[in-house]
Amino acid sequence: MLSWFFCILLLGLRVTESQASGLAPPQQVRLDADKAAQKLSVTWEDGHASTFDVEILRTELMEIVLNETVGVTADQSTGKHQWNWTSPVPLECTSLSVKVRSRDGQDVSEWSSQQILPGLDLPDNAVAQMYPEGKTVPVGSDMTFCCIVEEGQQFGNLWYKTLQMNETMLSRRTYATTMTIREPSNPSGTNVVCSNEKNIMVTGAVVFVGYPPLPSDLVCETHDLISVDCQWTKGRNTYLFGKTRQTYYTLNGRNCTKAKNSNMHCGWEQWEGNWTLVARNPLGQFRLTDAAQLGHRVRPVAPVNLTTPEVYSWNASVGWHWNYNGYERLSLICQVQRTSHWNSSTQTYTGHGLTTVVLKDLQPDEEYSVKVRCGSQKNFWKWGEWSLPLSFQTKMDRPKAPDIWVWMDSDNLGRVLWKPLTKRESHGQVSGYEVTLWSPEENGQQTFTLPQSMYSHPINMTDRGSKVTVTARNPAGVSLPANIVIPRHLPDTEDTTISKVAFNGSGFPLSWVAQTNASCGYVVDWYNTSCTQDCSVEWTKVAADNTNTVVQSSNFFAGVRYTFSLYACSSESTVLLERWHGYMQELVPSQAVPRLSPNQEGSDVQLTWDQIPLEHQRGFILGYTVYLTNASHLTLLANITDPQLTNHTVRQLVLGSYKFTVKAYTAAGEDGGATVSISLDPYTYWLILELLVALGAMTCVLILITIACYRKRKWVKKAFYPEIPEPKLPGDWGITQGTLDVKPSPHSMVHIVEDPVWDSSKEALVSVPEEDEEGTGDEAADTDEPAVLRYYNQVVEEGSSSRGRPHASDSSASSTGSMDSGHTDVTYTGIQTSACSLAHFQPQPDASQCAGDGGYRPQMQSASCPEDPQAGPEEHLQPPVGSFGGYQPQCSWKQDSPEADGGLDQAYLGSPTSVTSSQFLLPHDTSSEEGKEHPSSASTWFHNLLTGKP
């Protein structure tokens, strides 16, 4: 009951409020959508108010999109109210509900009936979609894309390019994302795609992002004096392509269909004076204007049909045509560009309707190419296009006079030279030359016709003083003559100073003192200095008021010496003034110094060489360096800075072999060098002198010795030939075996020196007379005697003494010792030749007979002494100990080896271990002596020689 009361109360209050405001709600609300522009137009009637509340909601989720109060007046004609709204979200994305109510201050009417703008996410449209699609927007726009997923699927993600975007749910199937697009798109647009919950792309859209057009520099001109041709610059790239997005141009409202890509041209057949260019694309348009009078915008077209009506040697006329008749009255300025193989120049001509010009200062027989362009002389605007080129060739003319010169090879021969005419000088193909010799003495002339390939003519001594005239000929005629007088005398080169000149990179700079007689200037000629015959001579002529020049030529080569000669030219002759030598570039000599030879002068060696030939010098020789070559190492000995000096002496060398290298050097360096070897020999004179001195000294010594020996001859005789005492026979000495009845040679002596003690360092033997022991003091004289045969053996016999009389056992023992040991020294002097001594030792078969006799016993010659040569020395030299105490001269000596059966000399002298004793002259029978005579003759002679016997 109570609730019913409240309801009735509220209803009553509301009715009271409506009736109190008096505002009627809008009627017939209607929605019109421009989906491409995302604009919604709301129209209603019966609203007497001028202010309305408009509320827009997303129908499905009932979310308020817009709720604002707007002022809208009614259209006078229709009485309807219209309000437009631009949705940030494409209208297709979801359904929108719109309602309107009138407002008058705080009074509001009832809401109108809700009108719904259906979206494309309704269930009956089940496919996936994305909006907006294919829209073109400027860079920097804020864009909202919505994705309507397929019915039955779930939304996944939204991607702009490769960026995953944050989404907003607009309806059950619709999700939207908003972004600011800051970069222009590529020609095919920027992709925005939508995926489902399985991350599979389900739909997408493309947006084209670019700029509105921005052309510039609109310029209109006329070519034909009637029509207009406008040009402009395309300007900023719009990044928009395709028929619906590209930029379109209009000129004064007319479409410029040819204005595409970079060809920004548009024209009209009539000159209008004012032009407006409009550039338009989906993002906007841009307007350019231009205005000008026709006469101020004339840019002539290119002349056509160029011709050369008249062509001469030095000038020609060029004509052309205009495609438009209006040019006849137009004051034109034209440029004619002519190009030849050596030059290009442009000349300017003016005139009304100019169609012909005359080209001057052309070269004969030259091919030219000309082209023409023109502009309006009055109110010049721009040059027109160049015409197509036209080529023509001028006619020939007679050549220029040749440049001639006279060059004397020698006293009797010379040549008249002239330079080949260049193309600019020949004025046509030269067919030949004529050389005329004018002899003033004979008052005659000789003319020689030469082919075009000849550039010189020989002259001889008889032509001296003659005037030479040279002319060149081509099909157009003969040149002016070139004259020169052949000098009567050769220039005196000895009195002419020769200087060096250096190349400065471009040429040889020459300067000289001005000469008063140089009436027709100076001539500088040059040639290869090392050239001797048919040399190539070049020259240049210098005006009389110049005193310097730079000689330039393409024929200068490095390493070649050139001689430059300066002549003063007069009408009578030429006078040599000065000469220079120069190299364009100095190089090291190409050849080592020739004929390098050494010459020994005592301990010095003098090196001499020749100068390098001029053609191999390749630079100014500054000097020579002399090296001592040791293997590959060079030791500098001398640096000769005088290039004329071609010898050098190396002093105080010791004997030995030497290698010397001499190198010539220029400013560029040293050459490879020439090497020579020498072996220093001892000085011959000194050798001879030394030899003579030695011989003299020896002679003096011999003389002194001879004198001394002569004065001391008694002593010498006593020392070397002491008297041998005759053996004293104590008793019956008769033995059946014939005792030799031969007295020993009175001067034969045997000295047996026995050192009591062995001294290995003792090399000399003491000569002791057998009975006179005085000789012991003359050992020195004994050793100095060259004729004495000495053996150095040591008698190793304990208890033996030099004072004791030698006995046989000692002798035998010593002999035995000498054969057993090398420590035995034995000296024998005064050895007598004996047949037995040369025979083999034979022990006496009855030695026992003498065993008991201790006194001196003369040696007996055994008959069988030479008959048992096979017996061993041991057994022969080993007599029974103590069996023979007296003196027993040794019979013979024998070689150590029983097998060795050497000759006499070998046995006597050869073996250091052999032993022999003095041979006493023992008698022997004739038969045996005869049998032994022959083998003993050589030893006898030798023995005599040693002993001084004849």
Next chain:
Amino acid sequence: MSGHVKNMCPQLSISQAARTLLSLLLVAAIDSVSAGVVCRKQPCGSSLQRSLKLTKLIHKESVDLLKTYKVSQGDMSELFCQMSINNVPDPNISGLDPSERMLSIYSHCKAFLPHLKRVTEQQTDLQPPSSALLSKLSTAQNRTNGLANQINCIYQTFFPNLPIPPEPVDGPTSVPPSQNVFQQKVYGCVVLKRFKEFLSRVTRELRTLKSQVCTRRTSFADTNALF
């Protein structure tokens, strides 16, 4: 065949292994010679070999074309070809016997042509005039047309008694009426992808047809020669 060879050389008294080897060589030689002779005898100058070479060329170019297409369509274009699009010809070749399969190849060539043309038109509005994609699309159209003509010629030569295949008419694979830009991109990608797959199948099919048809005709000719 080997029996035939054996009869040709009864007088050879060589070992069994050598005889077998010789037989194999002769079989291979006669086979190749016969096939060449039969195929060269085709009055239509385009043989299967020529068509096969042309197909290989178009297939190679289609691979490059698809790659160029994807590059020129912007980001995420790799995914375009994965979307399903109706009305684009299926790349599969249908038919049971060679004549039907050859006819299917011909029909597919003809069916792809309008789609290629449509893609070319669409891309002309999306690419600068100097784009390489446009020239490649144009080339693909021309070569596909030539291949269709060659297939038609071969079909008429090999199967003279069968009716000439009619020109395909608009059907389920006709060109779509209108598409937005995104749909155009997806459509072009799918068309080119299926076109490439179709050419791959055609290459294999022509190899098979070459062996089947030529061998059959050779055998048929040999049989006629024997009897």
